[in-house]
Amino acid sequence: MAKLKDLSLKPERLTGGHRLCPGCGVPAVARMALLATDAHLVVGASTGCLEVSTTIYPYTAWQCSFIHNAFENVAATISGVEAAYKALKKRGKIKDEFKFIAFGGDGGTYDIGIQSLSGAMERGHDMVYICYDNEAYQNTGNQRSSSTPMGSNTTTTPVGKESYGSVGRRKDLTAIMAAHHIPYVAQTTSDNWKDLNRKLARALEVEGPAFLNILTPCVPGWKYDGKDTINLSRLAAKTCFWPSYEVDHGKWKLNYTPKEKLPVVDFLKPQGRFRHLFSPENQHVIDELQREVDDQWEELLVRCGKK
Amino acid sequence: MPEQLALTGNEAVAHAMRQINPDVVAAYPITPQTSMMQKFADFVADGLVDSELVLVESEHSAMSATVGSQASGARSMTATAACGLALMWEILGIASAYRLPIVMPVVNRALSGPINIQGDHSDSMGTRDCGWIHIFSENAQEAYENTIMAMRIAEHPDVLTPAMVCLDGFIISHGVESVTIYKDNLVKKFVGEYQPHYTLLDAKHPITLGAMDFSDFYFEHKVSQLDGYNNSHSVILDVGSEFKKTFGGGECYEFFEAHKMDDAEYAVVVLGSTAGSTRMVVDDLRAQGVKAGMLKIRVFRPFPYEEIARLLAPLKGCAVLDRSIAYGGDGGPVHIEVRSALYGQSPVPVMLNYIYGLGGKPIEPEHIHSAFKDIQEAVATGNVKRRVGYLNLTE
Structure with a gap:
């Protein structure tokens, strides 16, 4: 197990000076990923916040090799990089050891990129796909994705006389990826560095594809005070809105059980995107969201052998 | 000694790929390309090549993976047709902008809709401004040879531009011909080793590829891309x-x-397999004393404007045959380019344009004869009845 002090002494592979928002959860997740291995890396990112903010020509914040291709194809792109590595290794043209990480937001992963992701995982490329899930198309200004929670006020599900925000339950992408029966699938929040570090290291260590889904708060999209990013992540775990678990070679394991499962309103309250839910006529949305969280938590407990 | 084999166009191209032995090949099936990649998969299964064959889940991912692998310093190929090429469209422009010398056989097929699996040029014509080199083949032999040459053209350090090798669906891809397959070692020597300038897999010199390019540099980068593209002219x-x-x-x-x-006084301008019939018609007309000729365009992109102008300007008349439509444009895409090439020439020939062969509609010698007859008539009477017409259309 890595020590925080040791991690802090490692050379940065994503340098400061990038243009992600103050308080953004994404660079913390990206840096933790890059710190989880000492191997040479090729990182890919789908079009999105991480990509546009770290590579504004003629600058780059990446100290390792980085490729951006398009929005929906980071998994296919990195699968090509990995295939090239295998080919060149086989032909003796490369000596160094490399590992491969693909980053995508929820738009680039749950929605437009799911085909590319599913294909790359099914083919068994030795790569880690990390979804930084901020629950909407945040790079283009908070449009709804299939990861957006019920009731969220987004720019394409705006609250109005006839609308309480986004409708319907979130897509359970982590379970979909587990159904690919790849070596390692996990989800976690961005507050727990130990859990993040261990899961990222495990994902990079297993042979074959690994997928991580990391809830990553977005200051302008979720509308909260930027100093609360870590607190919000923690509340997502404590309310079971975003449980921390892993599926290692088919074995489901719960990584965090709150001592006392907090009500989902504790997670909703600090966020402007849910403010309208706290008027009496929208109580039913909060109730329904709580049911969604409860149902998924119960299902997870069963899958993890806790029930 | 070279071997003489009975091969379909798809098999001939697969043999070129076997000899090239790319580092990575991404494959996704689509009619009429499928038998090409099947043949290549046979070569992989039999250990005749040691390429990494990546069986992607779509053409979009085929081109995306090929971009990733070529950017990693691996010689990378894929092949497609019709809707598959259309699905790749977004990434075609990224491959060319990143200066990745990918070579891709395109088995020309009608673009949906309505859905049709037979040959025309609407697929590759739809990508004519994506920054790729387009080389057309008349037969299986040319498809084989063009694939080998495309590798050298694309990878030339002054060019670094991806290239499509176009062959007509079914007519070339599935027709069996006698094909000369040159010796493996000679082809390998001709193609040489791929020497990338930059690669993602250089541990000592990491790179960032695909950075966000705003208005302060984007235009300049596009023009620099165009400079490289234009260098292909002499390299070809x-x-x-x-x-x-x-x-x-x-x-x-x-x-x-x-x-x-x-x-020649009269000529037909044509791409691809129709050149075979046109050549025969020209020879027939010559036997009848008509000064007929044929211009078979091999390289559609970069379009050889000056060379074509020199060749066509002295004619009395010419007919341009197009196997696709440029909707809202002046007939078909080849016609538009040929007319543009002749601007500023004086005098200029009378020019007619014929759309033909869409969705695999047959083109017979009699249709080409009729085009020659129309030009002769238009020249003789000074009267162009129909500037853009159709061959073998049931009206």
């Missing part, structure tokens, strides 16, 4: 002449084949 000729010197072989290693054009 150099590679063609080196190929001819190395392997002997055919007639068409330059931008076009000019058949009986030296003293």
Whole structure:
């Protein structure tokens, strides 16, 4: 197990000076990923916040090799990089050891990129796909994705006389990826560095594809005070809105059980995107969201052998 | 000695790929390309190549993976047709902008809709401004040879531009011909090793590829891309002449084949397999004393404007045959380019345009004869009845 002090002494592979928002959860997740291995890396990112903010020509914040291709194809792109590595290794043209990480937001992963992701995982490329899930198309200004929670006020599900925000339950992408029966699938929040570090290291260590889904708060999209990013992540775990678990070679394991499962309103309250839910006529949305969280938590407990 | 084999066009191209032995090949099936990648998969299964064959889940991912692997310093290929090429469209422009010399056979097929699996040029014509080199083949032999030459053209350090090798669906891809397959070691030597300038897999020199490019640099980068593209003009000729010197072989290693054009008064301009029938018609007309000729365009992108203008300007009349429509444009895409090439020439020939062969509609010698007849008539009477017409359309 890595020590925080040791991690802090490692050379940065994503340098400061990038243009992600103050308080953004994404660079913390990206840096933790890059710190989880000492191997040479090729990182890919789908079009999105991480990509546009770290590579504004003629600058780059990446100290390792980085490729951006398009929005929906980071998994296919990195699968090509990995295939090239295998080919060149086989032909003796490369000596160094490399590992491969693909980053995508929820738009680039749950929605437009799911085909590319599913294909790359099914083919068994030795790569880690990390979804930084901020629950909407945040790079283009908070449009709804299939990861957006019920009731969220987004720019394409705006609250109005006839609308309480986004409708319907979130897509359970982590379970979909587990159904690919790849070596390692996990989800976690961005507050727990130990859990993040261990899961990222495990994902990079297993042979074959690994997928991580990391809830990553977005200051302008979720509308909260930027100093609360870590607190919000923690509340997502404590309310079971975003449980921390892993599926290692088919074995489901719960990584965090709150001592006392907090009500989902504790997670909703600090966020402007849910403010309208706290008027009496929208109580039913909060109730329904709580049911969604409860149902998924119960299902997870069963899958993890806790029930 | 080279081998003489009975092969379909798809098999002939697969043999070129076997000899090239790319580091990575991404494959996704689509009619009429499928049998090409099946043949290549046979070569992989039999250990005749050691390429990494990535069986992607779509053409979009085929091109995306090929971009990733070529950017990693691996010689990378894929092949497609029709809707598959359309699905790749977004990434075609990224491959060319990243200066990745990917070579891709395109088995030309009608673009949906309505859905149709037979040959026309609407697929590759839809990508004519994506920054790729487009080389057309008349037959299986040319498809084989063009694939080998395309590798050298695309990878030339002054060019670094991806290239499509176009072959007509079914007519070339599935028709069996006698094909000369040159010796493996000679082809391998001709193609050489891929020497990338930059790669993602250089541990000592990491790179960032695909950075966000705003208005302060984007335009400049596009023009720099165009400069590289334009360098292909002379490289295509150099590679063609080196190929001819190395392997002997055919007639068409330059931008076009000019058949009986030296003293021609009337000519048909054509791409791809229809050149075979056109050549026969030209020879028939010559036997009847008509000064007919044929211009078979091999390289559609970069379009050889000046060379074509020099060749066509002295004619009395010419007909351009297009196997696709440029909706809202002046007939078909080849016609538009040929007319543009002739701007500023004086005098200019009478020019007619014929759309033909869409969705695999047959083109017979009689149709080409009728085009020649129309031009002669238009020249004789000074009256153009229909500037853009159709061949073998049931009206």
